[in-house]
Amino acid sequence: MKSISDYSLTYHSEMPGRFDLPPIWKIVIYLAAAIFFVWSFSGSAFSVKDFFNGIPNMIRLIKEMTPPDLSRISSISKAILQTFQMALVGAIIGIAISFFLAILASRSNTPHPAVYSLTRFIIAFCRSVPDLVWAVIFVASVGLGAFAGTLTIIVDTVGFCGRFFAEAMEEIDHGPEEALQTIGAGRMAIVLSAVVPAAMPSFLNSSLYALEKAVRSSVVLGLVGAGGVGIELKVAMDMFEYQTAATIIIFVFLLVIGVERFSVYARSRCM
Amino acid sequence: MISQLQSSLPVIDRGVGLATIQLELNSINKSFPGRENILKDVSFSANEGDSVALIGGNGSGKSTLLRCCLRLIEPDSGSISLLDHDVCSLDTQGLRKFRTKVGLVFQRHNLVPRLSVLSNVIHGAIGRTSHIGTWRQCTAPGYLREEAMQCLEKVGLAHLAASKADSLSGGESQRIAIARALMQKPEFMMADEPVASLDPKVGREVMELFVELTTNENITLLYVSHDLDHALLYSNKLVALQKGQLMLNGETHSFTKSDLYEIYQ
Incomplete structure (x- = not known):
């Protein structure tokens, strides 16, 4: 029996090289990016020395945080519940708005290129402004409290889900759409009957990530007065009540982990 | 071989000769950027109740022709009359209404x-x-x-x-696609290589079912096929394209398999 080495491997065409040398302009861009990265260390004040000098302070802080103070557990539980409610309502409303905006912002479903550009701009604007900035704007507009936080989460979710929903609709197999088009279906019927079911796994995935993101955001929003447990954490830290702060951090940890576990479970059931 | 297969087919009587013209293409031309003459001066017609096989090699313009008939692709010039509609002059609303009367079954099922x-x-x-x-x-x-x-x-x-x-399996999916097309209550049915992705046995079963159903409902059928046996078995009229040009157009019984092979040379 012949082994593979017994076969003569002869060919007359030129074999392509394993690696292609990139053009000069690409090399210049890579080098410039590398130099900028190195320079960014000074801009970010990155210091290994300061990090190690800070370790004793971290240890002292952790010591002062233990054992966690459970005396205010009732008010902290209420704040945590409000945080989750803000996240849930904000994320669900944001997801619903994203769904309609994404239809207009996907190339294959938009009624007009101008509508596409406008909705893409709205989504990009919602996404590019950080959530804390939105929170400050809404606190100034509707006052301190959970409503400002909920509005912030809605806008933040629209920025996140709007983009991913639109991309999901563009990336699906367009065969079923063509089939319904030949049947004489209108654009809306095609979107509801063919596009949405095909993009649904991606919608669910993005929505669950949006909920996780909303829960994490809603914790921080309280720092600027937009409701939730964040304000409790800020007050505890400002008053040097580190044991109370530890309790709040544990509750936040449990909330975030709980939502993440639910998200993983829901994804495994739906995909 | 073909006569053996024909003897096992369901009885298909399409009453050819009594019917009116349902599809008429006149001098259809289509080019794409970088690809000239995908369709070049294509003209043929189909009567009510006909089963027309459309054959040709890869890139000969068969699928483009079907899509032009429904204006999923706009022809560059020429006229298409289908079910008494001047297809090329229909507005958006009229086009949607027209499409409801024409079923199209795809190779990839598109469920x-x-x-x-x-x-x-x-x-x-x-x-x-x-x-x-x-x-x-x-x-x-x-x-x-x-x-x-x-x-x-x-x-x-x-x-x-x-x-x-x-x-579903491939054969089941294609049967469902046929059921979806029947649900349209179409007056004209098109199929773009409906059994190309199926094994020969299932492909034949699906083709037989397809032809039987369209015959029973007296629906005119225009189907694209790469299978010459299917083209000869299930049609009463045969049209062949080669590099966008019409090469054969006539009654199926007037062609032999070797005539059809020449189209692929």
């Missing part, structure tokens, strides 16, 4: 994944009814659900009504 078989079949009625609930079987009116079950029974797959479309 909506994740939806049930029943929902997919009900989609066939989207164009002809104004009912908003046709996008899912759970929201569709009762009479459409019943019609869809009838269509599923016609293709022998009523027992799969609740199954998900993406859980």
Whole structure:
């Protein structure tokens, strides 16, 4: 029996090289990016020395945080519940708005290129402004409290889900759409009957990530007065009540982990 | 071989000769950027009740021609008359209304994944009814659900009504696609290589079912096929394209298999 080495491997065409040398302009861009990265260390004040000098302070802080103070557990539980409610309502409303905006912002479903550009701009604007900035704007507009936080989460979710929903609709197999088009279906019927079911796994995935993101955001929003447990954490830290702060951090940890576990479970059931 | 197969076919009487013209193409031309003459001066016609096989090599313009007939692709010039509609002059609303009368079965089935078989079949009625609930079987009116079950029974797959479309085999998917096309209640049926992705046995079963159903409903059929036996067996009229040009156009019985082979040379 012949082994593979017994076969003569002869060919007359030129074999392509394993690696292609990139053009000069690409090399210049890579080098410039590398130099900028190195320079960014000074801009970010990155210091290994300061990090190690800070370790004793971290240890002292952790010591002062233990054992966690459970005396205010009732008010902290209420704040945590409000945080989750803000996240849930904000994320669900944001997801619903994203769904309609994404239809207009996907190339294959938009009624007009101008509508596409406008909705893409709205989504990009919602996404590019950080959530804390939105929170400050809404606190100034509707006052301190959970409503400002909920509005912030809605806008933040629209920025996140709007983009991913639109991309999901563009990336699906367009065969079923063509089939319904030949049947004489209108654009809306095609979107509801063919596009949405095909993009649904991606919608669910993005929505669950949006909920996780909303829960994490809603914790921080309280720092600027937009409701939730964040304000409790800020007050505890400002008053040097580190044991109370530890309790709040544990509750936040449990909330975030709980939502993440639910998200993983829901994804495994739906995909 | 062909005569053996023909003897086992269902009785197909298309009553050719008594009917009026349903499809008439005159000098259809189509080019794409970088690809000239995908269709060059193509003209042929089909009568009511005909079964027309459209053959040709890869890139000969068969699929483009079908899509031009429904204006999924706009022809550059020429005229298309289908079911008494001047297809090229229809406005958006008129085009949608016209398309509801023409069924098109694709090679890749194009069923909506994740939806049930029943929902997919009900989609066939989207164009002809104004009912908003046709996008899912759970929201569709009762009479459409019943019609869809009838269509599923016609293709022998009523027992799969609740199954998900993406859980079906290739042959089952194509039968469901045929049921969806029947749900349209079309007056004209087109098929773009409907059995190309199926094994020969299943392909033949699906083709026989397809031809039998269109014959029973007296629906004119125009189908693209790479299988010369299928082209000779299931049609009474045969049209062949080569590099966008019409090479054969006539009664199927006037061609032999070797005539058809020459198209692929």
